[in-house]
Amino acid sequence: MVMPISSGGDHAAETESTESLLPKNQQRGGDGVGDDGGDDFHGASFAGAVFNLSTTIVGAGIMALPVTMKVLGLAPGLVLIVLAAMLTDASIELLVRYSRAAGAKSYGRAMGDAFGAFGRGFLQFCVVVNNVGVMVVYMIIIGDVLSGTSSHGVHHHGVIEGWFGPNRWNGRFAILTITTFGVFAPLASFKRVDSLRFTSAVSVALAVVFVVITAGIAIFKLARGQIPMPQLFPDVHDWPSVWRLFTAAPVLVTAYICHYNVHPIYNELRDSLQIRPIVRTSLLLCSAVYITTSFFGFLLFGDATLDDVLANLDANLGIPYSSVFNDAVRVSYVLHLMLVFPIVFHALRLNMDGLLFPSARPLSCDNRRFAVLTAALLAVIFLAANFIPNIWDAFQFTGATASVCVAYIFPAAITLRDHHGIARKRDKLLSVFMIVLAVVANAVAVYSDACS
Numbered sequence: 001m002v003m004p005i006s007s008g009g010d011h012a013a014e015t016e017s018t019e020s021l022l023p024k025n026q027q028r029g030g031d032g033v034g035d036d037g038g039d040d041f042h043g044a045s046f047a048g049a050v051f052n053l054s055t056t057i058v059g060a061g062i063m064a065l066p067v068t069m070k071v072l073g074l075a076p077g078l079v080l081i082v083l084a085a086m087l088t089d090a091s092i093e094l095l096v097r098y099s100r101a102a103g104a105k106s107y108g109r110a111m112g113d114a115f116g117a118f119g120r121g122f123l124q125f126c127v128v129v130n131n132v133g134v135m136v137v138y139m140i141i142i143g144d145v146l147s148g149t150s151s152h153g154v155h156h157h158g159v160i161e162g163w164f165g166p167n168r169w170n171g172r173f174a175i176l177t178i179t180t181f182g183v184f185a186p187l188a189s190f191k192r193v194d195s196l197r198f199t200s201a202v203s204v205a206l207a208v209v210f211v212v213i214t215a216g217i218a219i220f221k222l223a224r225g226q227i228p229m230p231q232l233f234p235d236v237h238d239w240p241s242v243w244r245l246f247t248a249a250p251v252l253v254t255a256y257i258c259h260y261n262v263h264p265i266y267n268e269l270r271d272s273l274q275i276r277p278i279v280r281t282s283l284l285l286c287s288a289v290y291i292t293t294s295f296f297g298f299l300l301f302g303d304a305t306l307d308d309v310l311a312n313l314d315a316n317l318g319i320p321y322s323s324v325f326n327d328a329v330r331v332s333y334v335l336h337l338m339l340v341f342p343i344v345f346h347a348l349r350l351n352m353d354g355l356l357f358p359s360a361r362p363l364s365c366d367n368r369r370f371a372v373l374t375a376a377l378l379a380v381i382f383l384a385a386n387f388i389p390n391i392w393d394a395f396q397f398t399g400a401t402a403s404v405c406v407a408y409i410f411p412a413a414i415t416l417r418d419h420h421g422i423a424r425k426r427d428k429l430l431s432v433f434m435i436v437l438a439v440v441a442n443a444v445a446v447y448s449d450a451c452s
Helices: 012-019 046-057 061-072 074-102 107-147 159-164 172-188 193-223 239-256 259-268 272-304 322-356 367-387 391-417 425-451
Strands: 149-151 154-156
Touching: 046 193, 046 259, 046 272, 061 074, 061 239, 061 272, 074 107, 074 239, 074 259, 074 272, 074 391, 074 425, 107 149, 107 159, 107 172, 107 239, 107 259, 107 322, 107 367, 107 391, 159 322, 172 322, 172 367, 193 272, 193 322, 239 272, 239 391, 239 425, 259 272, 259 391, 322 367, 391 425
Parallel strands: none
Antiparallel strands: 149 154
């Protein structure tokens, strides 16, 4: 899940972030995106761009989607997954169109063109909040799956806990400590995101393994008549149950956020006009993955579906070799998250450096600043993952704040600002709708979550 983030202007962090994802023959000029000019690279292919954008979209949000079916009911939940994809497509279309008009090669510069330095800085801050939240979710999932988790007085055994029994060294704190020092810290020490290309490829394959095995288990049990009729619609019987429906909104927002990676992909294309079909193909592919996971995940566990569906895979599923499949699904996705983590962290570090040291030399040229910032951010994420109870709470916070701004409010605000006079009446109505929907739905979600 490649997440390059820009800071706008000729900022050093933006230059480094952009250059680290571009071929060397494109690394020209102050913003890291100049003439093609080289002999080896002639632009990214359609398939390659779809792959990169799709891996940006599919992340930890997939784990919380089955529980949204439990909250919304299967029918409304699947419909909202599709509608969220359509709204994401519309917001990206607005962002790309205004970026072309402004000649902006990054999200930050598009915001800067509309709202100045404050707009660039606010976008950067929101991306930092979003990425910290995403990585906290990664750590929570890793802790849940490997060391176990408890929900409503029931303990769900982790993989390592199941293999070796409960011990001091395989508790949540110990597991996350070992993972942080043994996996995250070494991979986070790379200064260029290109150094992680092989681990990224492996992570995508592991995510596919998770989806295929989960669907296969559900289909097998369904054919044998072992799955009861799922809840098609939500159980709404009082006002608190109505407010609870809105808690699914931040999860859907987080699941589709990919806007900060659109510009780097757009800048590398052989034909820039392909960006629209690329976005739509990626959203169609990811929607299929999300619908498959949501449908079969909720079908398997029904009302017992947990906030992190991986934690459900600790019991006998009623199929041959159940324990083997359980462990295969959980371990494959945990390894996927471990390998995605450093790519998300790379973008976080660059943007945090841009916020704290706006006029300093590039981060890659200052080893001391690089090491201190890396250690501090890892420590914050580690501590948050140990104190936040579950991924639903983390998604509620990031999805209702930073993610909704980056995905919907900022593109809509750029359109309403209409600095270049290209907005149609339909665009402005859509923008108002996106802002109102995003603000109301997420405000109610935060209120509902706080009350509960």
